[in-house]
Amino acid sequence: MTWLRPRPYPLRLTELPFSPPLVQAPMEGVTNFQVRNAFARLGGVGLLTTEFVRVSSGALTEKVMRRHVLKTPGVPLAVQIMGNEPDFMAESARVAAACGADVVDVNLGCPTKRALKGNVGAAMLRDPELCHRVLAAMREQVPGLFSAKIRAGFEETEHVFAIADAIRASGVDFLTVHPRRRKDGFREGTCDWRIIGLLAEKLDLPVIGNGDVWCASDARRMMQETGCAAVMIGRGAMRNPFIFRQSAALLRGEEPEKPDLVALLAWYRQLAAECLEAFGGHEGGTLARLKEALVYLSASVRDGIPWRSAMVRSTRLEECFGHLERLLAERPMEDFDLCAERAPWAKNPGGPDCSE
């Protein structure tokens, strides 16, 4: 299928307008404002992203959008929206940009059953024409940067090229690619970086590569192997909050810092303090957030499952921090996969999967 080339908006980008070329991945229920701030504090992130905001029975109002467009000083914010109705999506995109989103991004990758039922997210990859209609309508309403995040097709990866053409023709400024199919979820199948490379070569757009970057050397390798313009990191950042900083150093040709466990504890303390403030002092909500972040961290600890099982049973914030302090004090540094190179024992990195 060929698409008419739209008028330029305002110009085709040849490179990404942010640096370092490292992007925090949107993660529903995980990358809230406090987590984004926490990553930004450590440095190395070029672009922060909200989790998806669902557009279903009408366009999002300014009041609703303002709850999502929470900006961290000094780092641009992409606001991601998910839906399939062109008018609602176009108006929501306009509102997001008007509320201060530095980038408006469209979710064309959510693999969940709920997204499939609503024919949104990755389900839209079955229909390049629908993707084009929705994105072209949005493009008209976004004066600034506009992007899309896709998977490597719905059932079969060969469809990804038709989709990418349709999306490019709708006038996006850049495209993020997670090279798994819808049916692969986040763990199954191969996260085939060659697809990122093929799209980066074929499209006259900057492509952001995403998927299975677990340490800084993976980020550098993804850029070298695929020619992508930037790397987006999700679970890898939750299991190693230093990853952006380490990756930025590696990309500058510098020696990345070794992980600092005292700084790591302070990072979780500050994250919890910000959550506590945001939740009006509500300990339960803060504890839930902290446990979630620490479950990811446990995936970077050698034989971390018994520790994780004990930690998640904490009923108070200080009890949870007690588990963390003991872990950091008692285990040798070699038991933490937090360096720029993957630890030799960390064969199957990962974290909790996206729930359906």
Ligand SMILES: Cc1cc2nc3c(=O)[nH]c(=O)nc-3n(C[C@H](O)[C@H](O)[C@H](O)COP(=O)(O)O)c2cc1C
């Ligand atoms: C818990 C969870 C929630 C996610 N939520 C979103 C989302 O809201 N929007 C989106 O585009 N992708 C979402 N993703 C996908 C991630 O952005 C990313 O593409 C995926 O985790 C692969 O990257 P990684 O290997 O660096 O984690 C989510 C993934 C997880 C694990």
